Amino acid sequence: MDIKLSLIKVIRTERLTLSGSKSETNRLLLLQALFPEIAIKNISDSDDSTVMQQALNSSSNVIDVHHAGTTMRFLTAYYAIQEGRGVTLTGSKRMQQRPIGVLVEALRNLGADITYIEKEGYPPLKITGKKITKSKVSINANVSSQYITALLLIAPKLENGLEITLQGEVTSLPYIKMTLALLNETEIKASMDRNVIKVQPKTKNKIPISLIVESDWSSASYFYAIVALSPLGSMLTLSSFKEKSLQGDTALVDIYDHLGVTTTFIDNAITLRKASVHELSTINLALNNTPDIAQTIAVTCFGLGIECHLTGLHTLKIKETDRLEALKTELKKFGAKITVTHDSLTLKKFMDSLPVNKEVTVATYNDHRMAMAFAPLALKTPIIIQDAEVVSKSYPAFWDDLKKVGFTINRL
Known part of the structure; x- marks a missing residue:
């Protein structure tokens, strides 16, 4: 039209x-999937957030995120730690031209099982979820803050938490700080000191946590x-x-x-x-x-x-x-x-x-x-x-x- x-x-x-903010919503939706005691109000009505919700609720072994970039990055990390589940993560033609190699390399270094189905460094991806016990990783920080956020969002679910060393100039720093603040609001211990970010593992909290998306x-x-x-x-x-x-x-x-x-x-x-x-x-x-x-x-x-x-x-x-x-x-x-x-x-x-x-x-x-x-x-x-x-x-x-x-x- x-x-x-x-x-x-x-x-x-x-x-x-x-x-509600798409950026805040998609971060909280993934955290809610990992920790169901989190309740979210004023969720974004954007296509990207709708796709995120549908993907997280899907039992299919093929997940299509269409044009949703944050969803592609966040779900790559999410499915990497879903033990015993295998998925193909794909998207639109443009999405298949958007690089994801920096994130995949970091996840592989932690022990994740991810392979490229077509072009090296780009979606679609074949991901087989497994338990990750490694707790330290380095990542190039000058490409996209979404790669770093994807790691931060799964970090509290890892048995030993995660320490991320950021290499190079950090781009879109406020988005990383947003992620850290949301982790803290959901009672997850996360901190950043210069180029090192540390996230502690979180055990399930029986007390509900309710957050309103700005x-x-x-x-x-x-x-x-x-x-x-x-x-x-x-x-x-x-x-x-x-x-x-x-x-x-x-x-x-x-x-x-x-x-x-x-x-x-x-x-x-x-x-x-x-x-x-x-x-x-x-x-x-x-x-x-x-x-x-x-x-x-x-x-x-x-x-x-x-x-x-x-x-x-x-x-x-x-x-x-x-x-x-x-x-x-x-x-x-x-x-x-x-x-x-x-x-x-x-x-x-x-x-x-x-x-x-x-x-x-x-x-x-x-x-x-x-x-x-x-x-x-x-x-x-x-x-x-x-x-x-x-x-x-x-x-x-x-x-x-x-x-x-x-x-x-x-x-x-």
């Missing part, structure tokens, strides 16, 4: 409730972009969010403050307000810890006519698509002057803050974040979003929520 997106009304004050800050990023591109005084309120969040994408608060958007925390909600006209001509950001908001920031800067240089984006090459090349291709359709490298993006300033070309058709590349990151540009000019249903991967209600704040959406 393609849609035409435009704005015929001024963004109106609206309170939206966003679904709403997704990555999803909130699109509304930061909407307010940034709106007239002065425009406001939106989003819930449920914590000022002391586990999610790294809370960096949005500071980043968008420089782009004229203030954030006020009241009663587990945030109110975004366009409080000033941006005074920046250029912005430089290192997004090693928050790569998922890079697309939103790049599109926002383009809509505001701000030059930007974003670095620390090497993980975007192995996402649902090569997000750097996709951004370059789609922003150029609007008239942007943009260059990318293997880990950076540079958007050159142009004279007018409005997009140069009108009613552009944006391709989404089976990537939910491409669809949502470009949507705010409809504040400047009507645009067409191809395969708009792709947003269901992380935010199924996205288009409905855009209607609530004043956007007009027509199916094509």
Whole structure:
């Protein structure tokens, strides 16, 4: 389904409730599978979390995770310790192009039985679960934090716990810290000292543990972009969010403050307000810890006519698509002057803050974040979003929520 997106009304004050964080949900779902005494509230309604739930409840010997990257990584570790069970873990064509060798090597070094069915280093995988008694492993930390999180999630179930030594520069550190915090909240002893993480084994606790998943800050990023591109005084309120969040994408608060958007925390909600006209001509950001908001920031800067240089984006090459090349291709359709490298993006300033070309058709590349990151540009000019249903991967209600704040959406 393609849609035409435009704005015929001024963004109106609206309170939206966003679904639980996909990142928190998928971590807790796996922990719940290992320790059933854990109860979870406000679970994400994303496709990725639905796939995670279905996989964990499946008795099939073939598990298809489709496009769900976190599910693929987390389940690789999970099935490696399911003694006596053999599964084939597979996914979409794109998933079979996304590397998993770093995680598989670490699991094999611990004693796991995992083989590649087709291409070395990539899914699909044949996994035969077994008891793992080794308790120390080293892993390359500059490729994906999801590999490290996968190990951390199974660590408390291992007989001797786990000590992980991180090699190289750590990417997306807030996501690792999120995992450690969730382990601690479920009464699992986990700590990080420089490049070494230690997780103690956990015995079954008969006392139930109930956790509430915070709403997704990555999803909130699109509304930061909407307010940034709106007239002065425009406001939106989003819930449920914590000022002391586990999610790294809370960096949005500071980043968008420089782009004229203030954030006020009241009663587990945030109110975004366009409080000033941006005074920046250029912005430089290192997004090693928050790569998922890079697309939103790049599109926002383009809509505001701000030059930007974003670095620390090497993980975007192995996402649902090569997000750097996709951004370059789609922003150029609007008239942007943009260059990318293997880990950076540079958007050159142009004279007018409005997009140069009108009613552009944006391709989404089976990537939910491409669809949502470009949507705010409809504040400047009507645009067409191809395969708009792709947003269901992380935010199924996205288009409905855009209607609530004043956007007009027509199916094509």
